[in-house]
Amino acid sequence: xxxxxxxxxxxxxxxxxxxxxxxxxxxxxxxxxxxxxxxxxxxxxxxxxxxxxxxxxxxxxxxxxxxxxxxxxxxxxxxxxxxxxxxxxxxxxxxxxxxxxxxxxxxxxxxxxxxxxxxxxxxxxxxxxxxxxxxxxxxxxxxxxxxxxxxxxxxxxxxxxxxxxxxxxxxxxxxxxxxxxxxxxxxxxxxxxxxxxxxxxxxxxxxxxxxxxxxxxxxxxxxxxxxxxxxxxxxxxxxxxxxxxxxxxxxxxxxxxxxxxxxxxxxxxxxxxxxxxxxxxxxxxxxxxxxxxxxxxxxxxxxxxxxxxxxxxxxxxxxxxxxxxxxxxxxxxxxxxxxxxxxx
Ligand code: ATP
Ligand code: LTN
Numbered sequence: 001x002x003x004x005x006x007x008x009x010x011x012x013x014x015x016x017x018x019x020x021x022x023x024x025x026x027x028x029x030x031x032x033x034x035x036x037x038x039x040x041x042x043x044x045x046x047x048x049x050x051x052x053x054x055x056x057x058x059x060x061x062x063x064x065x066x067x068x069x070x071x072x073x074x075x076x077x078x079x080x081x082x083x084x085x086x087x088x089x090x091x092x093x094x095x096x097x098x099x100x101x102x103x104x105x106x107x108x109x110x111x112x113x114x115x116x117x118x119x120x121x122x123x124x125x126x127x128x129x130x131x132x133x134x135x136x137x138x139x140x141x142x143x144x145x146x147x148x149x150x151x152x153x154x155x156x157x158x159x160x161x162x163x164x165x166x167x168x169x170x171x172x173x174x175x176x177x178x179x180x181x182x183x184x185x186x187x188x189x190x191x192x193x194x195x196x197x198x199x200x201x202x203x204x205x206x207x208x209x210x211x212x213x214x215x216x217x218x219x220x221x222x223x224x225x226x227x228x229x230x231x232x233x234x235x236x237x238x239x240x241x242x243x244x245x246x247x248x249x250x251x252x253x254x255x256x257x258x259x260x261x262x263x264x265x266x267x268x269x270x271x272x273x274x275x276x277x278x279x280x281x282x283x284x285x286x287x288x289x290x291x292x293x294x295x296x297x298x299x300x301x302x303x304x305x306x307x308x309x310x311x312x313x314x315x316x317x318x319x320x321x322x323x324x325x326x327x328x329x330x331x332x333x334x335x336x337x338x339x340x341x342x343x344x
Contacts, residue, residue, distance in 0.1 A: 006031055006178075007141035009040035009082065012059040013049065016066060018207040018279065019196035022183035022250045023147030029071040031145060037077035038139050038311065039067060044082050044089065045132070048125040049117060049199075064300050066209065069289035080307030082135065087315035091134035092127070094322060095160055099130050103159070107152055116199075133157040137172040138315040145178040148185040149195060168325040172318070183250035189223040192239035210287060213280045220244075220276035221269075231263035231271050241268070244275050251278045 008028060010020060028039055043060050051059075060081060067079055082088050104110065104126050114121040132153050136144055137160070144154055154177035161172040186196045188205040196206045204219045211219070225240040233256045235242045245259050248271075254262070263271045293299065323329070 003034065003036045004142040005140055005173075006035045006037045006143050006145060007040065007136050007139045007175075008038075008145050009042040009045075009135060010063065011042045011045045012056060012063050013046050013051075014055075014059055014198050015208040015210055016063070017186075017196050017198050017209070018247065019147065019183075019186035020198065021070065021209055021283075022181065022186050022247065024145065025067065025070045025072070026250075027145045027178070027180050028077075032073060032076045035143070037072075038141070038314075039072055039077055039079050040135060040311075041067075041079075041081045042132075042135070045128060048122065048128050049113070050120055061297065061300055062294060064304060065290055065293040065296075066286075068303070069286045069293055070209075071286075074303045074307070078307050078310045079303055080311040081304050084304065084308035085138075085311045085315050087138055087312070087319045088131065088134050091138055091315075091319055091322065092131040094326070095130045095133055095137075095164075096127055098160060098163055099127070099156075103156060104129065107156070109149070109153070129153045129156050130160070133160050136175050137161055138318045139311075140173040140314075140318060141175045142173060143178040144175050145180065147195075148179055151177055151179060164322075171321055171325055181250055182246045182256075186247060187239065187243040189219055189240075189243075192224060192243045207279065209283060210290065211283075213284075216280050216283075217273070217276040220272045220279070223272060225268050229267050231260055231266070231268070233260065241271075244271065248275045248278055251282050 006028075008024065010016070010024060016025075028037065031037055041060055041063050043056065046056055046059075064079065064081070068074065072079060107129055110126060110128065113125055117125070129152075133156060136154075136157050144150075144157075146154065154175065158174050161174045165171055165174075188194050188196045188200060188202065189207070190202050190205040198206065198208075200206050204222050207216055207219055223240060223244060225244075226238050228238065231241060231245065232238060233242050233245050245256055248254070248259055249256055252259075263274075
């Protein structure tokens with residue numbers, strides 16, 4: 001039996017957080033044995049927010065180095081950069097014509113990001129989920145491992161696939177979100193009622209994957225808790241401590257009950273240090289490998305070129321089918337014709 005197909009991606013917006021790691025990459029790593037995995041760097045999505053072009057290039061390569069350092073093995077998984085496979089933008093345009101304004105207006109990420117970037121509410125930000133749907137549908141993905149916050153985008157992707165299939169016949173596989181683990185929504189350390197985010201401007205709210213051990217320890221020590229001083233899981237009454245319990249549980253594999261028992265009679269001080277130490281240990285091998293890889297552009301280039309070639313074969317097949325279904329002549333043939341004329 002053939003393996004199920006996975007596709008996922010992360011925007012190249014900067015340093016990744018512990019939320020990105022526990023909600024996404026750590027699950028990706030575990031899935032490599034049992035699934036056919038495609039992991040993408042979403043550089044086109046990044047354009048929806050203003051970025052310095054040089055930073056975007058740097059962030060893209062750094063993210064690639066980080067995927068590999070975190071255990072995504074290019075021998076097992078296909079790793080590529082979204083913009084290298086032009087089919088993503090092409091399919092996104094087509095899907096845009098099958099997406100309603102009302103559907104996009106309901107997306108909470110659009111509402112959040114437009115509030116955060118009120119001076120730049122561009123139409124790319126609005127149609128962001130359609131490009132994401134194209135990313136997924138091109139690869140006929142069965143499962144999409146993401147954090148809790150992406151669930152709504154996945155629902156739209158499913159609706160678009162079903163809509164297109166019902167008009168033109170079976171074209172896209174309808175994917176399922178794969179949201180897993182006790183840390184599918186890691187919260188901020190300073191604001192434990194909002195998700196930890198790479199672009200948070202609150203100091204000490206996010207743990208970054210490249211934070212030094214002393215910085216990690218300091219951030220956990222400063223984490224907002226409550227005055228009860230009892231390590232007990234209760235998201236409503238104790239969001240700060242509950243978030244720390246989830247992080248500790250995701251890393252050590254211990255259950256919440258085990259953790260409550262382990263810290264019975266001990267205060268928050270001891271618990272915070274234990275969580276920080278677990279995180280430091282977990283991130284250590286990745287940080288070491290990252291330092292090595294980040295300064296090896298030749299190796300990274302080899303990976304993303306091979307990745308794009310492999311991705312293009314799959315994406316092209318789906319796009320060809322879509323063009324045939326909507327009766328637009330297949331663009332790839334036109335491209336090759338132009339190339340032959342130029343070479344003559
Ligand atoms: P930004 O702050 O730029 O919006 P982000 O930190 O929200 O970025 P994304 O690039 O949007 O990160 O997300 C990449 C992946 O990480 C997605 O699968 C997303 O669901 C997951 N993710 C992001 N933040 C968290 C979090 N706090 N907890 C769990 N998963 C998360
Ligand atoms: N929107 C996602 C990043 C992303 C993605 C994808 C995730 C872009 N394309 C395809 C899964 C599948 C986010 O995490 N903000």
